[in-house]
Structures are given as structure tokens and as C-alpha cells.
Amino acid sequence: MRTFLRIIGVLVVIAVVAFLAFLFIPVQRTPAQAALPDSWTPEEGQGEYAMRLGDCMACHTAPGGEPFAGGREIESPLGVIYASNITPDNQTGIGGWSLDDFRAALYDGVGPDGTHLYPAMPYENFGRISEEDVRAMYDYFMNDVPPVDNAVSETALSFPFNQRWGLRAWNWVALSDAAGFTAESTDPELSRGEYIVEGPGHCGACHSPRNAIMAEAALDGSDPQFLAGGEIAGWTAPALRGPNSAIRGWSADEVAAIMGTGRNAHSAVNGEMQLVVQDSSQYFTDEDLQAVGAYLVSLNDDGPAPEVTDDGATEALLASADPSMALGARLYLDNCNACHFANGQGADEVFPALAGNSLVTAAQPTGLISMILNGSELPSTAARPYRLRMPGFAARLSDDEVAALASFVRQGWGNAAAPVEAGSVADLRDQGDAATH
Amino acid sequence: MTNPSSQPPAFRTSRRRFLGGTASVAALAGLARPGEAQDQPDPRAALDGYTPEFLSAAEWAFIVAATARIIPSEGDGPGAIEAQVPVFIDRQLAGEFGAATDLYMEGPFVADADPNFGLQTPLTPAEIYREGIAAFDQWCQQEQGSSFADLDASAQDAALTALSRGEAGLAPEVRDFWTHLLQNTREGYFADPMYGGNAGMQAWVYIGYPGARANFREWVGRDEPYPMGPVNIAGERA
Numbered sequence: 001m002r003t004f005l006r007i008i009g010v011l012v013v014i015a016v017v018a019f020l021a022f023l024f025i026p027v028q029r030t031p032a033q034a035a036l037p038d039s040w041t042p043e044e045g046q047g048e049y050a051m052r053l054g055d056c057m058a059c060h061t062a063p064g065g066e067p068f069a070g071g072r073e074i075e076s077p078l079g080v081i082y083a084s085n086i087t088p089d090n091q092t093g094i095g096g097w098s099l100d101d102f103r104a105a106l107y108d109g110v111g112p113d114g115t116h117l118y119p120a121m122p123y124e125n126f127g128r129i130s131e132e133d134v135r136a137m138y139d140y141f142m143n144d145v146p147p148v149d150n151a152v153s154e155t156a157l158s159f160p161f162n163q164r165w166g167l168r169a170w171n172w173v174a175l176s177d178a179a180g181f182t183a184e185s186t187d188p189e190l191s192r193g194e195y196i197v198e199g200p201g202h203c204g205a206c207h208s209p210r211n212a213i214m215a216e217a218a219l220d221g222s223d224p225q226f227l228a229g230g231e232i233a234g235w236t237a238p239a240l241r242g243p244n245s246a247i248r249g250w251s252a253d254e255v256a257a258i259m260g261t262g263r264n265a266h267s268a269v270n271g272e273m274q275l276v277v278q279d280s281s282q283y284f285t286d287e288d289l290q291a292v293g294a295y296l297v298s299l300n301d302d303g304p305a306p307e308v309t310d311d312g313a314t315e316a317l318l319a320s321a322d323p324s325m326a327l328g329a330r331l332y333l334d335n336c337n338a339c340h341f342a343n344g345q346g347a348d349e350v351f352p353a354l355a356g357n358s359l360v361t362a363a364q365p366t367g368l369i370s371m372i373l374n375g376s377e378l379p380s381t382a383a384r385p386y387r388l389r390m391p392g393f394a395a396r397l398s399d400d401e402v403a404a405l406a407s408f409v410r411q412g413w414g415n416a417a418a419p420v421e422a423g424s425v426a427d428l429r430d431q432g433d434a435a436t437h
Numbered sequence: 438m439t440n441p442s443s444q445p446p447a448f449r450t451s452r453r454r455f456l457g458g459t460a461s462v463a464a465l466a467g468l469a470r471p472g473e474a475q476d477q478p479d480p481r482a483a484l485d486g487y488t489p490e491f492l493s494a495a496e497w498a499f500i501v502a503a504t505a506r507i508i509p510s511e512g513d514g515p516g517a518i519e520a521q522v523p524v525f526i527d528r529q530l531a532g533e534f535g536a537a538t539d540l541y542m543e544g545p546f547v548a549d550a551d552p553n554f555g556l557q558t559p560l561t562p563a564e565i566y567r568e569g570i571a572a573f574d575q576w577c578q579q580e581q582g583s584s585f586a587d588l589d590a591s592a593q594d595a596a597l598t599a600l601s602r603g604e605a606g607l608a609p610e611v612r613d614f615w616t617h618l619l620q621n622t623r624e625g626y627f628a629d630p631m632y633g634g635n636a637g638m639q640a641w642v643y644i645g646y647p648g649a650r651a652n653f654r655e656w657v658g659r660d661e662p663y664p665m666g667p668v669n670i671a672g673e674r675a
Contacts (some may be wrong), residue, residue, distance in 0.1 A: 319655035321665040334668040338651035396672035 027114060027168065029100065030107040030179040035129040042132075047140025050133040053200035053288075054126070055278055055280035059083045068141070069093075069148040075122045075233045076241045077214065079157040081120045089147035101105075102138045107179050109171065116167035116255075118155060124216050125181035128199035174215035184221055185298075189287075193295025194221055196288060206230050206237035206272065221299060235271040235370070236362035241299040248300050252293030261384040265348040268374050268388070271358055278379030310355060310414030316344035328408025330402055335393055336409070344413040350388065355413035365406055365420045369428050372402050394432065399425040435436035446607045480510050480518045483636070487524050490531035491563060495584070499524055499570045502586040506593045507622045515639040517622055525625030525634030535563030548609035558610045562617055569607060569614030576605045638675040641667040 042050075051057070059082045062071035070085035070093075094102070096325045101112040109123035110116060117123065129137075162164055180197055181193030197203045204216050207227045218225035229239030238246035247255055250266065258263035259281040262274065269277050282293070306310040317329055319342045325333075336354075340346045344355040354360050359367045375392035378384075397405065397424040407419035456603050467571070481501060481562060489497045500523045510516030514662030517523070546559040558565065562590050577585045585596060599605045600615045607614060625634030629649070636643065656663055666675050 268655070321656070321663055323665050330665075330674065333665065334650055334672065334674065342655055393672075401672075 015212060027108060027110050027116075029104040029110065030127065032103065032134075033180045036131055036135060040132075040135060042139050044137035046132075047136040047173040049283070050129075050136045050200065051140055051282040052280050053133070053196060054129070054137065054202070055139075055200075055276060056086065057279040058275040059120070060086050060277075066148045066150065068145055069150040070152040070307065071150065076118070076120055078161040079155075081091070081118045081155045081157070082153045083120070084117075084149050085148065085152050086141060087145050087148040087150075088142050089149050092149055092151045093147060094141065095147055099135065099138050102141070103134050105139075106134060109167070111297045116164045116171070118157075118167070119170070119215075122202040122205040124219060125199060125202035125205055128195070129220075130181065130195070133200060135158060163315045170213065170215075171218065174213060185340065189294050190298055192288065193291035193293070193298075196284075196292050197221070197227075197295055201292070203227060203240070204230075206232040209241050221295075227296075227299065231364065232272045234364070234366050235367040236358070237272075238358035238362065240296055241302075242360075245300050247296060250300075252297045255296050256289035257285075260284065260286075260294060261381045262378045263384060263388070264350075265351050266353055268338035268352045268359060268376075268378055270371060274376075274379050277381060282379070282381040282383070309416075311345035315343045315411035317341075326404075326408075327401070328404040328410075331397065332412075333410055335396065335405065339390075344409070349384075354409050355415060357415075360409050361415050361417040363417070365410065365417070366428065368406050368410070369402060369420065369425050370432075372397070372406060373425070373429055374432055394429060399423075399429065442465075448574050480516065481505075484518065484521060484523060487521075489527045491535060492527050492530065495574070495586075496567065497527070498586040499574060499584075502593060503597065503618060504622045504625075506590065506597055507619060508626055514643040517626060518601050519636065520626050520634055521555075521636040522587075522622050522625035522634045524636075525628065525632050526621050528633045529621060529625075530563045530566055535561060535566075537561035537563075548612075556613070558613065560610050565611050565614050565617060569611040569618075572607050572611060573600060573614070576607075609641065630673070631670050638642055638667045638673070639671055641669075642675055 008226045057067060058066045059072055059074060060070050062069070062083075065071055066087070066352050068086045070083045072083040074081045074083055085093040087093040090096050094105075097105075097112055103368055104110045104112075105117060105121070105123070106129060107123060108127075109119060109121055140298065154163065181195055183194050185191050185194065198220050204219060204226055207230050208218055209225060209228055209230050210354045217223075217228075220226055224242065227240040228242050229244065238244070238245055246267075250264075254264045254266065258267060258269060261282065262269045262277045281289070281292075314329075317325055318337060321333065339351040340354050341351075344353060345369040346353045359371065362368065371390070373392055373394040375390045377389040380387050393402070402425040403420045403422040406425075409415065410417035410419065441562070484501065486657065487553055492500060494540045501518065504517035504526070508517035508520070508522070533539065540556065541560075542559070542561070544559065547557050548559070550557045558566065564597075573596075574584045577583065580594065581588055581592055585593060588596065596605070597615075600607075601619070603612065603615075625632070627646075628634055628636060631637060638648060640646075645662065646667060647653070647663060647665060649670050650668055653663065668674050
């Protein structure tokens with residue numbers, strides 16, 4: 001009995017020591033992935049371009065706020081996370097951070113004092129950013145970004161998610177891949193595209209599914225889970241590969257067009273992707289846009305484009321203007337047909353096609369319902385400056401009407417998604433009202 | 438519900454048959470049928486629930502009576518009363534139109550200048566209505582012995598005809614009264630119901646106008662009636 005108690009006692013001591021070690025021993029930082037001479041300096045504009053590739057601006061700038069001064073509310077399944085101030089302000093920003101501190105934040109999600117960052121910071125992906133880009137970005141933030149004194153609200157998640165040591169455990173399990181980037185392909189364009197998509201572009205942060213512990217299910221293109229579709233703020237981030245790929249059948253040029261301008265012949269960006277185009281991808285060079293396009297298309301060459309199963313019945317019904325048509329079709333004629341047309345094809349570069357549209361047919365109709373209720377406005381880009389806008393129909397349509405309309409477009413022109421319940425519409429309408437009041 | 442706008446203009450049914458076939462519209466607006474006025478509710482009852490914002494009781498009585506003669510209920514199609522045109526006019530006079538918000542209202546004013554010089558009155562449309570109704574009613578009192586609203590239909594028609602010809606003795610400052618009244622009656626009849634008139638989109642149903650739908654690409658060049666009823670800006674269907 002005494003022996004047994006002694007063993008238990010020793011185990012408890014070991015557990016406590018291990019836990020304290022877990023809490024207090026500093027995290028090992030990932031070193032630089034390439035040796036650059038100390039004298040290396042970025043070319044003019046290289047740092048800002050690396051920042052654009054990483055889209056630091058979208059999250060670290062509050063709506064209407066100073067660039068990079070933080071404060072944007074990032075919705076996460078765990079609660080609201082406030083983006084930090086990453087201007088070089090000494091008190092409230094990252095002034096005084098060393099290059100190693102900066103790299104550790106990008107690669108390991110660790111602040112200079114060892115505090116773990118919330119994984120809203122996509123360090124899972126940023127571990128693939130090249131040392132050159134890390135150095136260039138560091139140079140940009142330290143020397144080109146003006147410091148802004150802006151103390152950001154503390155993120156206050158509920159227990160246990162407010163225990164930052166838990167993130168260490170999470171990182172331990174989640175970050176299985178070592179830092180560093182190795183391209184699949186020897187083709188320079190494809191490998192450049194893969195670098196941007198997997199690394200600084202952190203496309204997988206939204207477009208890859210999350211696993212049981214909410215980590216990205218895959219971090220590189222060799223895994224079919226990578227970019228197989230995810231969710232962001234309740235909206236579906238569509239699959240970019242596989243049978244439900246939103247870009248199946250698109251050319252590299254068409255991918256490049258929607259990344260560079262926000263729209264192409266098929267579609268237009270919506271939801272969070274509008275911020276990506278506005279603050280990041282519209283600044284990509286034509287070569288980089290083509291590289292991203294070529295790489296994403298290469299993930300979709302594993303089968304023919306899905307057969308179009310539209311038998312023309314939806315278009316015929318709408319074109320008939322038959323007063324006895326069901327409510328959903330009637331609402332489409334009254335509210336949508338003027339721009340998206342009876343054939344559901346919209347107009348190239350202006351009105352997105354609804355037939356085969358990934359937002360329309362997403363398993364979760366949140367994005368579609370939100371689009372109908374609140375409308376959408378495309379970002380202004382250098383190539384397409386006009387902010388094309390779809391109006392919201394919240395004032396014009398009841399919950400039942402929105403549900404009937406959404407169900408109609410989810411099942412028209414060969415679309416085959418589940419119908420929408422009025423209750424889902426009511427929930428989203430309440431959220432929208434709460435956000436604006 | 439059968440939709441009268443499905444009939445091409447050449448074959449459009451008479452208003453009587455239209456009413457018989459659209460009982461729900463009739464119930465909605467409290468329409469009266471010609472020749473059956475004795476056992477039908479007065480169409481003006483539909484206006485009873487409305488409290489005018491701008492017009493006084495006497496002015497309201499005038500507008501109701503005048504618009505009822507400009508687009509009568511006994512003709513082909515709904516009348517101004519069924520379409521609640523007086524509501525439209527009252528709300529316009531209470532709003533920016535009445536206050537001349539969009540008009541140039543600096544002098545000099547030469548009210549009796551040739552009409553080719555355009556609007557010359559110092560009065561806002563709301564003031565033109567107010568002074569015009571008072572002056573015209575006084576003229577009716579002198580000529581016919583009663584205010585306009587209390588005249589019988591044929592006397593009202595004669596008075597309005599005189600008014601339209603500038604023979605009702607109105608001062609130059611209010612000489613545009615008839616022009617406004619006629620124009621605003623038409624507007625109230627055909628404008629979107631959000632402005633108070635065209636109740637239940639009756640005027641649109643009557644002429645087969647589909648309202649705020651905006652795209653009829655499949656119907657261009659087809660020599661057949663467009664069957665779908667109208668939708669208004671608020672999204673209501675008729």
C-alpha cells in the first residue's frame with residue numbers, strides 16, 4: 001500500500017513538473033529557413049509586395065481604421081478575437097520586435113514574451129513563407145509603416161479558450177508539419193503558384209476543411225483535403241478542387257481575373273473574399289496571378305467538368321411569365337431576373353451566374369441568405385474600379401419569401417441543393433439587425 | 438385569381454366583367470359597380486381610414502370630389518377614388534413637392550406673365566392648392582350657389598371645364614392650380630403605391646403594366662399579352 005501511494009505521489013509530482021514546464025519553459029522558435037547575409041536588404045517595394053501576398057492588411061486593419069493598427073473583430077467559433085496592432089509603435093504595436101521575434105510570430109504563432117497568438121493568425125500557413133519574404137516584410141513594417149498608438153481590446157474568450165497555454169498543447173498536436181516550403185512541381189510557374197497559395201496567401205485557412213481540433217486538415221497540395229472547402233464566419237469558402245470545386249472547368253486566366261479584379265465571366269467574389277481581393281490579390285503581379293491560376297487549375301485536372309444537367313425547364317418556366325407559377329419562381333422574376341436573367345447565367349463580368357454558383361449551392365445556405373438579405377458590393381480594383389453592387393432585399397421580402405426564393409435558385413437550372421427553411425432566414429435577419437443597431 | 442391584364446387591349450373585357458372576375462380586388466378596394474350603386478358601398482368609404490396630413494376637411498372634400506370627376510368610377514377601369522388618388526395628393530402637398538423644395542423660388546415674380554415664361558408665381562404648390570381651392574369654391578358658390586363638393590356630377594363637370602379653360606376667375610398667382618390638379622391626379626393614379634395612390638396596383642392591373650420587374654427579354658417582339666400581374670417597389674404582388 002505504501003509503495004502504491006509512493007508511486008502515485010511520484011506520478012503526481014512528475015505531472016505537476018511537466019505541467020509547469022509546459023507553462024513556463026519558453027517555446028522553441030523555428031529558425032530561419034534560409035541563410036541570408038546580414039547585409040541583405042529588400043528591393044524597393046519588395047516588403048510591401050510580400051505584405052500584399054500575405055494580406056496582413058485585411059485582418060490587422062479595423063473598418064475605417066489606420067492601416068495595420070489592429071482592432072478588427074475576427075469572428076471565430078470560440079468567440080471574437082481582436083486583431084493586434086502591427087504598426088511599429090513601441091507601446092501598442094510591434095516596435096522593438098527583432099527579426100527573430102517577427103519570424104516567430106509568423107512561423108510559430110508566438111509573441112516576443114512567449115505568449116501564444118490565437119490561431120486566427122494563420123501561422124500554420126505562414127510557416128511556409130520564405131526567409132526573403134519574412135525579411136522584406138519585417139523591413140516594411142519597421143521602416144515604411146508609420147507607427148500608430150492604438151491599444152487594441154484584449155481578446156476575451158470564454159474558458160477554456162482563454163488559457164493561452166492550451167494553445168501550446170494545441171500547436172503541439174496541430175502543427176505536425178515542419179516549417180519551410182518545398183514545391184511539388186519543378187515547373188517554375190506552378191511552384192510559384194503553390195508557394196503563394198500554401199504560404200503567404202494562406203488560402204487554406206478558409207478553403208481547407210478543419211479537423212476535429214479545428215486545425216487545417218491539410219497544409220499542402222499533395223493532400224486532397226487541402227482546399228477541399230471550408231467555412232468562414234458561417235459562409236462556405238468553396239472547394240477549389242475535387243468534385244464540388246467552384247473553379248472546375250475554369251482556365252488559369254479566369255482564376256487570375258477573379259483574383260485580380262474580383263470578377264470573371266462566371267462569378268464575382270463575395271463575403272470575406274472581397275477583402276482578399278481588395279487588400280491583397282488585386283496587387284499581385286500578372287505573373288503571380290497567372291501562377292496562382294495555373295496552380296489552382298492544376299489541382300482540378302483530375303476529371304472532366306461536371307455535366308450540365310440543366311434541362312431548360314427553369315428558364316422555360318420563368319420565360320412563360322405564367323401567373324400560376326410557384327412563389328419562388330415568381331419572386332425570382334420580381335426581384336432577380338432583371339440582372340441574373342431567366343437562364344440563370346447573369347452577364348459576364350457584371351452579374352454572376354446562379355447556375356452552378358458555389359455560393360448558391362453551398363451545403364450551408366448562410367452565404368446565399370445573407371446575400372439576398374443584405375446584398376453585396378464588389379471591391380474597387382485598379383482594373384475594375386466600379387463598385388458593382390447588388391442591393392439587399394431584406395426590406396422587400398419576408399422570411400418565408402426569402403426561403404422560397406433561395407430554395408428556388410438552389411434547385412433551378414440543374415442546381416441540386418437542399419431547400420432553405422424560413423427559420424434560417426429569421427436567424428440571419430436577427431443577426432444582421434443586431435449588427436447594425 | 439384571373440388576371441385582367443392577360444387580355445390584349447383590343448380584346449380587353451369591359452370594366453363590369455373585370456370587376457366580376459376579380460372579386461378579391463373589388464373586396465380589397467371597396468369598388469362600386471356602375472348601375473348597381475344602390476346596393477354597393479360608396480367607394481369613398483375606402484378613404485375613411487385616412488387622416489389628411491395637409492388638407493383641411495373642406496379641402497379634402499374638394500380633392501375627393503374633383504379627382505372623382507377627373508377619373509370617374511363609372512368609366513372603364515378603376516376611378517381615382519378606388520385608386521386612393523386623394524391620399525397621394527395630400528401626401529405630396531405635405532412633403533417636398535408641396536414645399537417647392539426642388540423649384541427655383543427666388544424673385545422677381547411676375548405672376549401674370551405670358552405662360553411661355555414658365556412658373557412665375559411666388560406660391561408653393563401647397564399654397565396654390567390652398568388658395569386655389571378657396572377661390573374656386575367661392576366661384577362655385579357665386580355661380581352655382583354651392584361649394585364644389587356639394588354640386589351634382591354634371592355641375593361639377595361644368596365647373597371643372599371652366600376651371601381648365603381659365604374661366605373661373607382665379608388670380609394669376611394660382612392660375613396653375615388646374616394644371617397641378619390634373620397632373621397630380623394622373624400621377625396618383627399610376628405612381629407606385631408607396632406614395633399613397635394606385636391602391637392595390639389597380640391602375641397597373643387595369644392597363645397591364647407589370648410594375649417594378651424590369652426585365653422582359655423573352656417577351657420582346659412577341660405579339661401576345663404578357664400574363665404576369667404587377668409587382669410594386671415594396672415587393673407586393675397583384
